[in-house]
Amino acid sequence: MKRLWLGTMLATMFIFTSVLSGCAGAGSQSGNGAKGTEISAIVQDRWAPYVKKAVSIWNSEHPKQKVNLNMLVVGYPQLYQKLTTSAAGGNTPDFSLIDSVWVTEFAKNGYLQPLDSIDPSWVKNDYDKDFYPALIKGDSYQGHPYAIHTQTDMVLLWYRKDWFKNEGLQPPKTWQDLTSDAKYFAQKNIEKKYGNTQGIAFQAGVKAGETTTSQILPFLWSNGADVLKNGQVVLNSKNTIQSMQMLNNLVKDGSAPADVTTYDWNTSLQLFAKGKTAISVGGSYEKASIQQESGWSDAQFKQKVGFVPVPAGPNGKPSTQSGGMDYVIYKSSQNQKLDLSILKLITGPKLMKDFLVETQQNSPRISVTKSFDPKKQWFLKETGNYLYNAETRPSSPVYSKVSTQLQNMIEDSVSGNTSAGTAVSNAASAISQVTGLKEKSSK
Amino acid sequence: MKTKLTVTYVILSVFALGGLLPVLWMFVMSLQTPRALNSFPTLNWFKDFEFNNYQIALNQGGIYQGLINSSIITGGTLIISVTFATLAAYALANFEFKGKALLLIGILMTQLIPGMAAIVPLFDILKSLHLINTYTGLILIFAARTIPLNIWIMHGFFKELPAELREAAIIDGCSVYTTFTRIILPLALPGIGAACMFTFMQTWIDFIMPLTTLFDQNKFPFTVMLYKYVGDPIMGTNYGVVFASAVIGTLPTLLMFVFFQRFFVKGLTSGAVKG
Amino acid sequence: MQTILKKQKISIVPIVLLLPALTLLAVFSIYPVFNAFFLSFYNKQMLAPGKTFIGLGNYIHLFQDAAFMNSLKVTVLYVGGSVLLQFLMGLIIASLLCVKDLKGRAIFRTLIILPYTLSELVVSLIWLRMLDPQSGVINYIISLFGAQPVNWLFHWALPVVILVNVWWGTTFSLLMFESAMQGIPQSLYEAAEVDGASVFQRFIYITLPALKYISLLVLIMITLYTINSFGIIFVLTAGGPVGATNVIGMYMWNNAFQSSDLGLGATISTIIFIVNIVITLIYIRGFGMSTMERRD
Structure with missing residues (x-):
């Protein structure tokens, strides 16, 4: 009787684990079947749908240059720890969400790629012109921009x-x-x-x-x-x-x-x-x-x-x-141009506005603040004016x-x-x- | 005698209620909207239940996949940890060698630094073993974490078993192996049950190690999924969904506990001593 | 019997049996301890590439920090209170569960153990909601008796976090004691009863001595666990108000890991390690080395 118990227990456990690991193995294999460049990202729950949207827009517009998204979703309280341990262990993703106050720390230690080194004309013609100067200042280290705001608040x-x-x-x-x-x-x-x-x-x-x-x-x-x-x-x-x-x-x-x-x-x-x-x-x-x-x-x-x-x-x-949450591209990424193309979509006026309206967050882009409906988004429009005089936390x-x-x-x-x-x-x-x-x- | 039993019932009932009520309250909270949660007791909590929380937890949170992943990690840890610990404890309880007591203390001493401090070195070890982003790496870490306690539990059980049992078996011509599997192991079942339970509970609820070492959303255990809802910077923690996920994630632990509880049933060890 | 055991002394069997467990421990548990000790002499930031040797710099920094000294004091209170309560309550409940003729034993046990099936985070969040000054159920209940709402985590922070920890953690000692009590032969009690020993005497002279090994294990484990963990405090008070619940684990998190200062974190770990060794040795001395050897 007692031996029977032990036998059953061990057998159950064995079957349990082997069946389950079999399932998981099959699951991950099917993921690798799709063609395209794999891009890894670490984001938060609320941001995740927009990353997915941007990738699907990209893929439908560039059928020859498809992106295969490997996205990790973690909560805000875990984000810093996940990013620092990944960085210290040499396992950074291609791009990630990051709190704007962490940018300097990651940039100074050489984990981030300056945006103007990837696409200088975009930085000059869009980034520098449309984002609020106070935010650009906060996202820069030694004169180079490292991060793109997804939203801002004051x-x-x-x-x-x-x-x-x-x-x-x-x-x-x-x-x-x-x-x-x-x-x-x-x-x-x-x-x-x-x-x-x-x-x-x-x-x-x-x-x-x-x-x-x-x-x-x-x-x-x-x-x-x-x-x-x-x-x-x-x-x-x-x-x-x-x-x-x-x-x-x-x-x-x-x-x-x-x-x-x-x-x-x-x-x-x-x-x-x-x-x-x-x-x-x-x-x-x-x-x-x-x-x-x-x-x-x-x-x-x-x-x-x-x-x-x-x-x-x-x-x-x-x-x-x-302050606010930013996207950054990591130095170790093999596809920095592609990363930035995806980020340009996510932080472009259209997807950004959808996100901001949904979450009632302020816009880091001047043009998006201007485009807010004065009746429906009166709050974002009015508070947007404060951003010209806002300061950022010590860098x-x-x-x-x-x-x-x-x-x-x-x-x-x-x-x-x-x-x-x-x-x-x-x-x-x-x-x-x-x-x-x-x-x-x-x- | 009767009054003594009554007193026992009363005291136990108080403790049982103390354990039960907050958990029941968690269940009630898992059925509330964020607004109701913060307006207690002005809104009628028991009127409109928000079953949506469970739907969110099950559909969007990837809890199913999380539970499967948790089972793989915990199952693997159980097998490795309890097996290795049982073997080691048997050696410690039944063989004489120098420095045995010191070795026993030393094994416990490995648990003397806070888990947080070990994260970075463990990451490095897994990396050099090419075990980053694998269940195997996690299972080995959890096994190492739970083995010391399991060794001590099993050692306690083995050393209570009378040496005559082993002696008799050896005289009967049993090998060390058969003595162990046929005679000793079945008698040590309560210990194995306890070891399994503690291993299960420690491993099932951990979240720091999987969060750090896994890099594939489909591999995350349910605890990491649950943490996703805590401290959202925009809307705050959605406690309803967190508690709903917690209720779902607790069911397996509860079942496991009810299952392993059988091994605590009186008579298993005392029967051995009598026999 | 001695002869048989002696014969196996030279056998390779114990080494083979011990090897898998010891290998795992060496790689995944002992290495991080040495790593922490080694790092404690360096200034090492998580994200910075290199590290600089600073000798005892981290240690000096710590012992000059009033907050660290305060955290040592708070840790003694927190760990002392938690361990004492968990140990005694575990012992009492276990003895009650072992009372002869008790019906519904499994139900009582399951209900009392229920908190342990939850993770530390969930436990903390449940209590955070229940203790909320505005919308917590506890203040609601006391208001039914006409009391004013209390901000528990402001006025009673340390007792409250100890109680929550005990609520969650008593299960461990309870189960350990109960399973050990199951192993005590019923015949011993019966014989004592015939000799006219009272319930109390039976507990003192039969139960307690039989629980020596398990008590040592329980004490060591819950002490170490309480010192090393801070999840409940992290969620409920984050160490406040003004350091009243700032246990050493919390201090380490705030000063070392939240700021990614690995060197400082390693230093605090090493200090915790040394404190833990001292406590363990005191326990073992108190119980006697023989507790760990074969009884027969």
Whole structure:
């Protein structure tokens, strides 16, 4: 009896695995049968259908030069790891999706092919002319463009237009407006009236990761502060400390709860969509999410929600930050011309517009922004104007380390773990250490 | 005596509910739209179920293929890991040689660095063995990861078996091989069951190694498919679909567990001692 | 009997039996350990082509970092709490499942073990949703009793992640103990009962001694596993708030792997390795070397 059990178990396992591996073997063989050049790509779920579309357009237009797509689809949280381990192991794909803040790191270490070396005339006549200059700057390393934006987005302040109107308030233009508006909506009687529980929501901790960095940076820029400038770490300045203190005060005043340091990357938008906060620091990419969470139609959204760039501090002007996902071509690719031809289709005005309209993302191409329907895509058209003045995150081959330090800085400061001044000077010296750049104190 | 049994039932029921309720809740969440999930408890959760989540998980996610791939990887790991571990444990439990205790400790010590740290060196090893993008490479890695625990489990079982059994068999003229397969192995079944179960569970849910070493979408196990829905930068995690995929992916584990649970049935080992 | 065993001492059989397992371990488990040790003396970035020797630079950097020292402290609390609870709960539930005349044993066992059939990620996501301050079911339940909503992962971060880890991980010790208890001859208990030993005495004098080997194994495994993994913390708190749950694994992820700093990652791994060895040796010393040898 016992032996029988063992026998059955082993036999089942054996049959199980051999049958299954047989199936899989047959499956992969049929894939190799098709003719054409194999091109490998690593993308994300939401982008994948458009890559497929572009390849099928290419194949129908070039029957003699068919492309056979080998596409890996991974989630955003795994993308960086998959790309870095592939690169370190010498197994890069032909092209891939990449976060625009990673471009410098990959370019500096020689994994990417500059686009102007593959097709200089396209770069000159289309890329340079149609993409927003701020984005081209962010996608370039040592003067050469390495990446093509698929979409872009920018940091914004969402506010409840209907509530502001009701109370006779103007949208915040300066930090003073922001602080007083947030405080206004955190009053007991006002909260009772609108059912909100806080005046403002913003991500202020390591938990929200890169979102924290990207939303905090405009608060530095809007006060004339910066992280890196002219090859120096300029973070430790009066202006940065002022920015941190302003955010601290939002919590001290009771305009925002102390647990903003534990917010996830989309907590603020959820609170905003649920009517729990009057103002939320967010990004233009959140519109679709806010509508989904709140159930507001486009018309309702337009009536209830207003947006402004991050307001001006005492020493600066309103500011926003733009990022987004890019495509890059790897140096190891054997078919760089073909890769770029496919990418030109994906990021060409037509497919790009379909993608942007579907996902409600901003256009990195000026011409596509212009072509948006002012009624249906009013939001993308209006916010598109901010892109001319947008800034991009500090360009550094060790960007993720810099970003981690900025997240620590804001978490330490807002939580009261250290004073704003200490948090800033700690972050500045840590960034100087990881980047190897000298620290410049502009006090 | 009766009250003691009642107390036992009560305590066990509390623990059982503790295990069950969050998992049941996951099932309920797998039937919700993203909006309902974030609006709890204002929307009526039990009114409109979103069965669409399962459809998305099954159709678009490639979960079928993922489950098949997971089965191949896990099945291969089970066979290699449990077989190798059983052989090694038998040697450790029944033969005397110097440094045996040290060897046993040493085997456990191989599990002393975090898995993350091993990713890059393992990638290099697989590359030099030409095993990148193959199930074989993954299976060997998982086998190496699970062998130490399996050796310890099996060693524990073998050393509890009375030496008289082996002695008698050898006197009866059985070879080492037949003693092992005919007498020792059947008695160690509970150990093999336990080893299989732990190996299965560890391998089935891993995702970092397949994500790193595989370069073909059709080879990804279901865990990598599941992670695809986590942290979408545009719409956020679609928890409904993630939990629906998790429910689907958990069914095989549950079945395996119910299957291997038979080996824990009382009497297998104690019977041996009596006999 | 001794003579038969001695005769086989020179036999090649044990070597042949051990060889496959040891080969696999050497290639896939031991090599990465040495690799980490070697790399810990270098500045090696994942994407940069070369590496530079910096001696103890990585180690010095770590021990000067207040966040690292904090993570050591948090790790002790997290691992201590998790291991203690998992060990005791596993032991208690296993003994209850072994009670004579218990009906529905398999159902109880299956339900209690249910969490273990889920992956760490799914477990974390379930609890993340349940603990959500706004739309979590736990705050809903306590609101039925008139309590205010609590941000669990802000005010109770460390206890909560320990509990989630215990909820998921107790299965391992439970199954280990139960299967070991199955192996204790029933006749021993019957004899003790005849002699008038109480349930408690039987547990102390019969069950516990028989569980020595398994206890050692369980302790070592759950300790190592808890130190080496951080999946639950990664999803629930990412180490926050302000480092309250920043265990060493999480610290390593944030400072080394998220930033692709292989040298630093290797250094932290090596430190974890040394800590693990020390803990293992303490356990083994506590239980006695003889625990691993044949009983007869």
